[in-house]
Amino acid sequence: MRRRTLLSSLTALTAAALVLTGCGAKAKDDPSPAGGAWSYTAGDGKTYTADKTPKRIIAHAYAAKALMEFGIKPVGIYADGKVGADVGLKGVDFTGVTILGEEWGKIDAEKAVTLAPDLIVADWWPVEKVYSGQEEGVEDSAKKLAELADVVGPAQGDSIVGVIEGYAKLAESLGADPSVIAAARGKFEEAKTRFQAATAAKPNLTALAIGPYDNTYAIAVPKYAPELLDFQKWGLKVIDPQKPDPEFPYWESLSFENADKYQPDVLLFDDRNHPGNQEKLAAQPIAKSIKAYAAGAMTTWPAYWLHTYSDYTAQLDRLTAFIQGADENIGD
Template sequence: MHTWRSVLTVATLGALLAGCGGNASTEEPAAAAGPWSFTSGNGQVVTAEKVPSRIIAHAGEAAALMSFGIKPVGIYADEPVKTDLNLKDLDLTGITILGEEWGKIDVEKAASLAPDLIVGDWWPAEKAYSGLEEGVDEKSKKLAELAPIAGVAQGESIADLAEGYEQLAKSLGAKVDDPQIAAHKQRYEKAVEAFKAATAAKPNLTAAGMSPTDEKVYVANPKYAPELLDFQRWGLKVLDPAAPDKDFPYWETLSWENADKYQPDLILWDGRAYKDTLNAEFGKKQPTWFEIKAAKAGAVTAWPAYWLHTYEDFATELEKLTTVINGADENVGN
């Protein structure tokens, strides 16, 4: 699976943290004339004689388009759509599911949908679009032969990612200023301001992104985690690990004997596969977990790691984290 941006095993993916999907209308916008163009995340301009309407999209990117009223004809996901945090609460009626495992896409079924555009995030580190990276089934890569591919680059900000998909949706005919759709962005903007106010009130509060497993503890490197970079930008002191793995700089890997190398005031769990209630269970299996003062104090909350794509989901996660910050103690890690 996609090991470079995940330390999760296939087994743990089934335990994903419940997410909050959007409820925006998924009615297709009125057909628009052409020509059409969009500057994709890799810097290339993708063009078509008419505005694409039969779109196949990767899971998170599909959720982003649907939040603006653009309904794809097909979706390929990295896991079951029932557990995918981007999709689990969306109405997928009428959408063909083309895959529910990373690197496995039913290209024959995709071809039957006669797509005129494929949408996926552009990953600069791998120089590939979502689902078409190195390591996927060669048959799956043939998806790229069915239609032009476009998407927004994963970079230094989820805010930028959401804005990029707003622009893509607008180019596809979405009425992004529709009151129901615009309300999601307005809620997000209010959530950002509340988050900034919470962190300003606690300027010494430190946090660390972590993903503990039975064998190791992984400390997230914000440089490769756009959500954490946003949090830093908005005032939360998320720790930068001192020695990220050379071959895998997204994390610093610690043995359980060294689990207490960092002492943040707040631990941000990898929210894709763990719930805060698992904290105590990890402590039973790995007593050194409680050598981290924040773990012992129960100063633990979920971090929406690597999955956010929409203003609405980002607003929901920011609101949750803001509540935690408001109740946090800046002296836990001392």
């Protein structure tokens, strides 16, 4: 269970990639810009510069959504699943944008060559030390995308706000209107204030973020889920599971027989797989032993996809209303 490998011959692709790479931005380990017309310090710690501001951008779908909120539209995107079914891409108009892949680890790199990109944009994942779309396990041909132009983007860290701000900074460097960014940021700050007021009124409310699937009761580890870390910082007591999986510490995986190990006041289901994951738990005899489930104290959490101020504003307001109606004594 992840947070969330084309063609047999790549001779022509490799040749084209080498030509296009020479036209792209240049990375420098030294964080000081070298006087280029465009510069951006990415999540990998490198500063990228170019003589001209990049215009032809290929982006991971979530990164594309972030840029588009600020008026920067890519020429191509690649997604981890079907664009129309992805909860994190609802409402995005990708008309005129070439879709290069709708399955994790698969990117049509030959089609990407025809787009002549001068920049690739995606999240940097510090745990894996790689950008989205270049992780271990993706198809070799998908990795050829990084040969077409430099890959940049903000790092996932201990706050979604940091990721969004990283994209705002990148968008501004690419020509976004600062006033549009400021307006979106202001609405978000108001929503955050409302969320904090709701949690302050329920200081003992505990929550468990879960993603039941197959034969596993998966519990999210806030350390690797920046939205959950934000909720903790803003007053919601999201439970930290005791024994994260050694090989993939984003989760603690329990058998359903042990699913009542933690007794929170509310359950937060991974919204990427909802309602299927809630139905999975409902089918288990143990469900009635989980007090929050028995009480119907359940909602969803925005799992790993938040990249824009508008989405975060909407999610915080939804959760604020839920918290205001929650009982902080269920898990006792």
